[in-house]
Amino acid sequence: MLRLGVNIDHVATIRNARGTPWPDALRAARIAEDAGADGITAHLREDRRHISDADIEALIEGLRLPLNLEMAATAEMQTIALRHKPHAVCLVPEKREERTTEGGLDVAGNENALAHYIEPLRAAGSRVSLFIGHHPNQIRAAARVGAAVVELHTGAFCDYDTEGRIEERDQELKGLQEGAALAASLGLEVHAGHGLTFDTVGPIAAIPEVMELNIGHFLIAESVFTGLGPAITEMRRRMEEARE
Ligand SMILES: CC(=O)[C@@H](O)[C@H](O)COP(=O)(O)O
Numbered sequence: 001m002l003r004l005g006v007n008i009d010h011v012a013t014i015r016n017a018r019g020t021p022w023p024d025a026l027r028a029a030r031i032a033e034d035a036g037a038d039g040i041t042a043h044l045r046e047d048r049r050h051i052s053d054a055d056i057e058a059l060i061e062g063l064r065l066p067l068n069l070e071m072a073a074t075a076e077m078q079t080i081a082l083r084h085k086p087h088a089v090c091l092v093p094e095k096r097e098e099r100t101t102e103g104g105l106d107v108a109g110n111e112n113a114l115a116h117y118i119e120p121l122r123a124a125g126s127r128v129s130l131f132i133g134h135h136p137n138q139i140r141a142a143a144r145v146g147a148a149v150v151e152l153h154t155g156a157f158c159d160y161d162t163e164g165r166i167e168e169r170d171q172e173l174k175g176l177q178e179g180a181a182l183a184a185s186l187g188l189e190v191h192a193g194h195g196l197t198f199d200t201v202g203p204i205a206a207i208p209e210v211m212e213l214n215i216g217h218f219l220i221a222e223s224v225f226t227g228l229g230p231a232i233t234e235m236r237r238r239m240e241e242a243r244e
């Protein structure tokens with residue numbers, strides 16, 4: 001079954017806008033659990049622009065579902081991950097000046113360092129995922145460095161769709177489909193995410209090798225109008241519809 005990981009980063013964005021205790025990230029995660037999410041994703045950024053260290057502690061303590069901790073491959077984040085031992089760790093590229101994650105991790109250009117970085121996380125029992133583009137050299141490198149999972153970056157696909165650049169969108173989809181097939185053939189579990197909406201989730205959910213989608217920003221945006229539970233229910237319906 002295709003799993004849905006709900007990313008709650010932007011609940012914390014709203015909270016941090018005023019420095020109030022509300023909206024509470026753990027409360028959002030619990031609503032997501034009750035609405036049928038299969039996991040919770042939270043990105044502890046170096047600049048803590050949204051999810052905080054206290055959020056991660058609260059989620060580790062209070063969640064019933066598995067936590068997928070997104071983080072940059074830094075010494076600070078490795079220490080935090082080894083302290084909490086989340087179900088999963090997803091290594092993402094990070095730049096302080098970026099508005100959101102702009103591309104995939106350059107695994108092929110950092111194989112040796114990443115292999116050493118991943119090992120203690122795996123030994124601690126966390127499933128390690130690498131957030132990458134669909135390019136074959138990155139996928140092969142992910143398999144070599146010992147990742148269990150690759151999460152394919154769907155941001156370009158979503159942006160092309162939003163901008164009406166249909167040819168480029170379809171080309172990107174083809175790359176994602178081929179990348180997913182290659183990753184699965186190498187024994188990697190395949191996830192996908194970034195920028196997915198009700199309108200773009202279908203073609204990605206229809207990729208047979210994809211086992212999990214991580215979706216956040218759009219769900220939090222939609223929740224402003226419908227509530228988080230109904231937004232998640234509708235997203236799951238569209239995911240299942242795409243698999244029929
Ligand atoms: C890796 C990814 O695509 C997102 O999960 C990530 O969290 C994006 O960062 P922001 O949530 O800060 O946009």
Ligand SMILES: NCC(=O)COP(=O)(O)O
Pocket residue numbers: 007041151192193194195196214215216217218
């Ligand atoms: N890794 C993707 C994720 O967790 C959610 O990304 P988005 O839906 O917030 O763009």
